[in-house]
Amino acid sequence: MSQIETAFFEIGSLDTLATRDSFIHRLDPRAKLLTTLAFIFCVVSFDKYQFSSLLPLVIFPASQLVVGRLPVNFLWKKLLFLAPFVVLIGIFNPFFDRQILFHIGPFGVSGGWMSFASILLRSALTISAALILIATTSFSGVCLALEKIGAPRVFVLQLLFLYRYLFVLGNEGTRLVRARTLRSFNRQGTGMAVFAQLAGQLLLRTLDRAQRIHLAMRCRAFSGEIHLLRSFNFGRREFLFMICWCSTFLLIRAGNFPQLLGKVLLEFTR
């Protein structure tokens, strides 16, 4: 029960971080969104056995963490929280793909292990980039940027409402669960049957609330379109930010830097 509550406070903490002030925070949300999208696209475009060539991409989230003055802790916690899901996706690769790719000392490294490691790294990179985007832009900022670059309005509104009422729904859910816990003893009343009732309750309450919200919107002259007053300013800074990062991604994508570095070192030591 208390876990649910803390999980909700955690979601809000991203928005709190977004109210801070830094070079990254001040950038136009569109620039950050597009750069992050380019980053994610770059990460997933690598071949499935790539690991070392992905490593240089760490520079994007890392530099944003530093420039945006974000605590590393929050990122760790979220990554660890999501880790089980990621592991589940890749854990079977080593069993199916047993072809040995190369040897480290006496150990043969199979393709399965390489692709598993690659999945872990990719997910860490993409998830942290997305989290940093929200922590420097705020969720609504990201939504508005989506709308400005042409995402369907309905979709953006759904996202905004989802985020706004996630907290209300979370609160309502926690209250229901708390009420149940306080009146169930010796594991009585915590079974599936009661849970189904709770879920049904929550659905009905949500429908009721949706109706009231709709009424509230109609009362304020809502006619199907939501207008937001936001002055976006896509200036030279944003342009430079995007160009610099995107070309970095391209460079990293084009050449295998760790290999290059290794070669250079070998040349020197020869």
Added chain:
Amino acid sequence: MSHHIVAVNDLSYSYPDGTAAIRGISFHITHGESVAIVGANGAGKSTLLMHLNGYLTPNQGTVMVGEFPLTKKTLPMVRRSVGMVFQDPDDQLFMPTVFDDVAFGPLNLGLPVAEVKERVFEALQKVDALHLQDRPPYRLSGGEKRAVAIATVLAMSPDVLVMDEPSTGLDPKARRQLIEQLSGFNHTKIIATHDLDLVLDLCRRTIVIHAGQVMADGLTGEIFNDRELLERCYLERPLRLQGCPICGPA
């Protein structure tokens, strides 16, 4: 101005499940009046309010707002002039930030940006909530939410303010602030509430509703002195008018 700004004539409404919530209610509220609608739980207060902005359509009778009867055609105009503050501010604050929320109505009316900003500023200032404008609504306290909810309605500059239980869930200080703010507004006010002490402070006139019917309509002072009437409608005299349990009856 003496024209009736809100006039309800022989209004009846039954919910689809057959519950008769309102049974022949009539009243006239004139410009600038501040009227309380009091009644026990389930007396029909909320259902009545739902008719004032056209959310529910009466089975019988009419509702006039300004000089127009409430019909599908006049609905947008009526909604513009009747500002409704809901019981649960969470239903009313649905935008990402307080500023967006207060600007929601004026933007829907198609006002120019400069005027929208001006209106948001004024509305938030009236409820002492200007400092909250960049905060997301779910981060506000109960009192702050209520204040912002009122601002969202004020920004539409309505002629009539309709409020459903405005003082529920507020601590004494927030409640006092609310009362002070409301007493400063010149709008026609219709307040549905159980908080009879609040009525005593804000409304000269009170309409008592019981089981979907008007039981009394008159000066607040007179109605609150009619113990028999209040008891019949499952109400109690405001605490301030009751005798002190220590010093003896009033």
